[in-house]
Amino acid sequence: MQVANRFRLQELQDFSVSVFRRLGCSECNAALGAEVLAESDKRGIDSHGIARLHIYVKWLSRGFAPANPAVQVIRETGSTALVDGGGGLGIMVAPVANQICIKKTQENGTAWVSVRNSNHFGIAGYYTGQATEKNLIAWALSNATSQVAPARSSQPMLGTNPFSVGIPVPGSFPIMIDMATSAVAYGKIEIAQRQKERIPMGWGLDSNGDHTTDPSELGGDQPYSMLPIGSVPDHGVHKGYCLSALTDILSGVLGDSGFGPFGPHFMLPEISPTPLYGKGLGHLFGAFQVEAITDLAEYSDRIQAWISLFRAATPVDPELPVLIPGEPEQAAIADRTANGVPLNPEVVSTLQKISTDLGVDFPG
């Protein structure tokens, strides 16, 4: 069934479905939410998988989000749509909007779908991965709870705002860019906090707006901020800020969601700020057909050539070859499909608590 502390992917996904069902979600909504989480665990992005089920449970059980949101298309053309998520969980709202984007792209060659009044949507790469399966080049952006300061500032005005682009490689794994627009994921700061280790300069600013290497200063009740990609002016922090700002504007401002510091608080929805405009978080999905631009078989040769060329680029350390974006996820998929998903004891105990609280069998 499971090796050591590993759990079969399907068992974990089934558990999430049962939990969502018990909390009143329809079969369809439960399946969508569970699929997004499972895809994260499968790709090795443990921070965004079933380890977060307890947060979604909190949102649903305390009424911060409806179990079955009224997802509605508000405005529409052949190649665009604005979708209102009805305040639902992003992992149930965003897959629906993304499928609208994919369908419109298949019909029209290109499409953009904006989503408002949604919430945390899991890994951005789930959405672009759905599109690359259809040989589409695809974008997925979302804004998020504010933790990141603009360049020159110490005020957390931006979320870690994920930015994903998926590029199909016909017959193989896609090239998958899926990144927070902060220099580092908050999960790495949390690990350093637990292990009482120093962090590198450039991950965050303390309550005085100074760079700190003490992770305990980046959490709790005191003010702090994380930093955009680049961390410091000499390494391009203003460019990281541009990318984060872009994601906030396209996700939040365009479709009328809470933007900047007004996004809801994912971990603590009870302390969410009142937005200046709009409601919830926003997302943007976009795609276009490779075949609308070029012959697919010829493109396939070229993208394979690109991959071979970059894999063979001279490494600084021969032990650390150049990676193709998405390659670490491919390795995780192979491992976890064969051997299951490793869960640490803390995560297992949150799942066991959910199991007890809701009376849903946990596979462990």
Added chain:
Amino acid sequence: MQVANRFRLQELQDFSVSVFRRLGCSECNAALGAEVLAESDKRGIDSHGIARLHIYVKWLSRGFAPANPAVQVIRETGSTALVDGGGGLGIMVAPVANQICIKKTQENGTAWVSVRNSNHFGIAGYYTGQATEKNLIAWALSNATSQVAPARSSQPMLGTNPFSVGIPVPGSFPIMIDMATSAVAYGKIEIAQRQKERIPMGWGLDSNGDHTTDPSELGGDQPYSMLPIGSVPDHGVHKGYCLSALTDILSGVLGDSGFGPFGPHFMLPEISPTPLYGKGLGHLFGAFQVEAITDLAEYSDRIQAWISLFRAATPVDPELPVLIPGEPEQAAIADRTANGVPLNPEVVSTLQKISTDLGVDFPG
């Protein structure tokens, strides 16, 4: 006429037109190329303006590019196109392709246009700026001569690959993201070389693949590489690499241009590599209508609110307020429209040489 070493924008633009005409370009091609250069000087991006006229003159006068390229639409749908640039200068090819993208977007709501067999296209922000004037959200990407190493590598596999997104602010200047995907522009390394000053760690690797603070090691005949945004793993260099790789794939691989290390050499076209696939450099233009997604007047309120909110974010140094992307360019436009474009003596002497060589009056 001009204050000190300043020249009127219109005079410089007229000079570029006359130079291109003398080299055999049609009125239309001369006007397009001169407009792209002038827009760069107007925005204060001096490295990409008339200071580079001598390089374009070299391309045309030595036959590396035709004066009047056969720009052709190779493949087309209502919302997409693949354009072959006929080996022309990017500053004459890309404006045509970008207008095709804008027209298709106005007709269909969204569009993407890929360009192959082109060359250096000037500032990416010129293209997105054309689209924001029509209240479109717009992308412009290009690959470039390879100088930048992927994360983990010391081999220059990527160009400084510019990435621009323009976001319209109805009735005002757009929010303009226009950045190289390298940590720093090569122009800043050249300045340090001339002034014999040290550069910060993180701008480039020397011939051994080690970080260097000596700018003389990043040029000349020895191997060297620049670094993507982030510069080092702790500051997100793998994310900068992803962004640069994305730009290379969408600009070069998609439409079949020279990708990775195979882009032509802009400064020294005579030593350009033979590409594995395709010819020249490639670009990608994309756009969608704000109005297809949301009410324009309401959007206008929200984007103005976003700007006000971010301008007021707490600065670390009160002397250095938070900037909105594109704000430095706005300040330059105001200055240069009123007071002319400052040109340094070296640039003036290259222009005087062109004037003498081609028998075209220079305004100085």
